[in-house]
Structures are given as structure tokens and as C-alpha cells.
Amino acid sequence: MPKVGIIYNDVKPLACQVAHHWQEKLTSLGYDIHLTTGMGGLLGYSSHERPICHTPIESLAPPHFDTDMDFAVVLGGDGTVLSAFRQLAPVGVPLLTVNTGHMGFLTEAYLNQLPQAMEQVLAGDYEIEERAMLSVQLFHQEELMWEALCLNEMVLHREPLTSMCHFEVEVGKHATVDIAADGIIISTPTGSTAYSLSAGGPVITPGVPVMQLMPICPHSLASRGLVFPDTERVTIRSANPDPLVMVVDGNAGCYVLPKDWICTCRSPYTARFIRLQPPEFFKVLREKLGWGLPHIAKPSSVELP
Template sequence: MGSPKAGIIFNDTKPAAVRAAVELNDKLLTAGYRVYQTTGWGGILGFPRPDSPVCHTPIDRLVADGYDEAMQFAIVLGGDGTVLAAARQVAPFDIPLLAINTGHMGFLTEGYLNQLHPAIDTLLSEQYILEDRSMLEVRVFRDEHLIWEALALNEAVLHKEPLSGMCHFEVAIGRHNAVDIAADGIIIATPTGSTAYALAAGGPVVTPDVQVMQLIPICPHSLAARGLVFADTESLVLYPPTNHAHLILSLDGNSGCYIVPGDQVRVRRSRFRTRLIRLQPPEFFALLREKLGWGLPHIAKPLSVELP
């Protein structure tokens, strides 16, 4: 039996992440690990163009060289975007991720660069908790042929290009009849994605352990159109409007492919998941307070000067 395997996935556009990757590589080698480094670019889905409307990489082809079921963990150095890309790179082999924030928001990360070495010491001592997050499996069918597929940790978004402009979408959930939604676009989000685009579009916050998906219209043109939360055991099919030449399907902020009339976008909970390493018991409400200001008390303060 050989040495244990570990991965490092980093954002090579951030000098701090590049420096930390070098330090971390040395530390893991000293600890007896075989280390496999890659960048988050490997998890980017690609951007379509009018002359190349389908930029297709199968789900299992996003896995980097050396990453397999024998890898004990991978450490992500970057912001939330790098974590989202890394999730697609490791999900097929169920590799746990420890995310260290070198970005802005850091909603998915577990620590900061100034905590890197104690965090790795805790990781190597195996004193951690695994938190499982559900993912979406999104497939596009054209004339009943699969033309595109990808995983999403946050959300899938179908919208017009440019974004502004109302469309009529048909949406069918499970065995239920299809409904018409008039909006600029449609968001299908996981609980993890409930604090991302879905939140900005007026959707509710969903705690990560609840097994649901959300359907959130973007700028709906109806007072009756509201977000819908439904069990993630149900699959969903999106039918694009027939009066627009093409729409864009985006996953986790990555554009995926153009959608044309007659296509079907099929969304379901994936058999794959994202496993996040937590160095202490996760406290979701504390995270909401820290990152989004949720639940902070509003206390009226007396005026410091007297009014005439």
C-alpha cells in the first residue's frame, strides 16, 4: 500500500493562493502524502458562442489527473467561485473538500489564510466533521438526444440573452402538469444555492440539511408568481419559450450552452454530492449573521445632541 493521496485546488489568478499552494504542498509532502495540484479552471464549464453553441464536457471528464476514490481529501485555496469549480472536479469520486478563503465572500469556505497551518494540523489529525451538500444534475436534450450535461452545487439558471426581457417558460415538476411562468428567467437552486442568486431574486434561505430544491422566477410579470420549494426527490423539466431564437443556460455562474426552442432542460438531484470538511460543528445561522447580516438586533440609540 502506497502513501496516502491529497489534492490541492487553487485559484492561480490570486498570488496569495499560489503562495499558499507552494507552502501547503511542502507541508503535505513532509507529512508523507502524495500531492496532486490543479487549478480551479479545470472545473469551469466553458462559455458558448453563437458559432459554437454547445461547449460540452461530460460530468466525469472534469476530474483532474490523479484525483480518484483513493484520495483522502482535497484542499481548495480561493473564493466561493473556486469552491464551486472544485466541487465539480471531485464529486464523481466523493472526495472531501477543505476550503480556505482567499476571496471576497467566503460563504462556502471553512477558514482564512492566516489560519492555514492550524487548520491543516487539525485536518491531518482527522479531527473534523463532514457536511454533505446536495448537487443538481442538469442535462439538455435536443430531439431526444443528450447534447450537454453538468453538475451544479448552487443553481441552474435559464435566461434570455441579454437578461432583460420577459419570456414564457413551461415548467413541469415530477408527475404534475406543466405550468406557465412569465419572467426574465428561471432559477433552480439547491439549499446551498438558496443564499446565492436565488436569495438576490427574492427566494427564501434554506438550511443545508433540508432535502429540497427551489424554483425562483427572475423578475416575474405576475403578482401571483412566487418561488416554490419542493422535494428534491422530484425531477424538473424546463421548456424554453418558442418565440426566442436562443436562451442561455448557466450553472453556478458558468455559462453552459445555448438553449433553442424545442430543447428540454432536465434537472434532478444528482447521485453525486459535495462533501465539505468542517473543523468545528457547522453553525449556519452564525454564518448568515457574519456574511449577510441576518438576525442582527436593531436597537434605537438616543441622539448625542439635544434638538432646539
């Protein structure tokens, strides 16, 4: 019996309604259906009283969501998609992402397109696009204290964000560099259209095998963004006497104490997107962010007599 999963945002009544509707429909067609919410991919925030909330990367997959699952449907916005990939990337389940939120930059279909999309996927008429993910680990001396998988970015900053920090950053085996900024972002190509873009970084097309380091409001004209091969590890140490906060994909975080250090690298796991047609990244940029839209009239090609 083919096995299919549904991950939905249980905060949104419409997503809950659609999830249970498709559970009944697919069950009647002979599929083994398993439901879960996106909450399982939210790693939580640490606090001063409990500075570590360590959940191993491989421990987030919900029960019955495993390598035997053909695919899963995600019902929600970009936050639900990010959470779903943290849950299922380690077991390699491809996801059909359906927008019931707002921006939906990471989603493949809108809710009104779901019947046609499901028909196409059940017929096997789709492609799988793999996106790089980051593994983020926090160490105290040599002991692993916290880790997370992310599709967009890792952000390190002080609380509150309005004060400058000093970072010592080592990319691969290159010499350590000092960066003075409000914070620092390490992003994937997918994350280049998220926080990194707002911080002034470039857009990177998903197939390019690179990562990006982006200072947030750097206190130097020489501290600019850096694009580097995704085969390089990045080590970050704080040169501040106070704790910092690390946030992954905007929804999970932990405190970083002065003697702690962070290691980020490309994860062996990838985000596997189900595509109903060949991926067209520039079309998504144009539709969601307005990239490449003409803002002035083009010169006329008609010659005057």
C-alpha cells in the same frame, strides 16, 4: 502513503504561493501531494458558432484525484469552491475550503487559520457535511447535448436579460405551469443564499431535502417562488422563438434553442465539506449576510419603581 490534493485559484498570486508552500511542507511530512487549478471545473461558454460545449460530468476529475485521495484543500473564493466540487464530487473527495477571496460564503477557514486547520485535519479531527447538488442536462429531442453538475443553481434567461421570456415548467408528474419572467432559477438549499436570495427567494437550511424554483422578475403577482421535494425532476421548455442562455453556478453556459428542453434533478453526487467544528449555518448567515443582527434596541427588562 496518504494522498492529498490542493486545488487553487491560479489567477491570484497569493493562492499560488500558498499552494506551493503547502505542497513542499506536506511532501516533507511524507504525503503524496497533487496540485491542480480550479480552471478544470470551468465548463466554458458556448457561442452561436459553437452552440454546444459538452463535457460529461464524470470527466472533470483531474489526473490522480480519485477515490484513493484522503482529502483536498481548496484555496480561493466561492467560485473556486464551486469549480472544485464539480471536479471532485463524482469521486467523493472531501474538501477543506480556505478563503483567499472576498465573501467566502462557502469556505470553512480563513488563510491565517490554515496552519491550525491543516493540523486538525491531518489528525483526523473533523466532520464531513454533505450538501445536495443538481444534475443539469440539455436535450435536443431525445439526444443529450450538454450537462453539468452544480452546487448553487441553474439559471435560464434570454440575452440580454432585460426582456421577458415564457417558460413551460413541469415539476415531477404535476401539471405543466406557464411562467412569464425575465428568467428562471432552479437552486439547491446551498444556492438559496446565492442568486435565488437576490431574486427574493427564502433561505433554506442545507439539511432540508428540497429544491427551489424562483422566477426572476415575474410578470405576474401569481408567479412566486416554489419549494418542492428534491426527489422531483424539473423539466423546462421555452415558449420563445429565440434562443435562450443557460448558466450553471455563474460560470458555465450553453445556448438553449426553441425545440430544446432542460431536465434538472438532484444528483447522486454530493459536495462533501470538511468541517472543523459542528456546522452552524445561522452563524454563517449572521457573519456573512447580517441575518438576525439586532437593528433596534431591545425593550428593557428592568422594572421602573
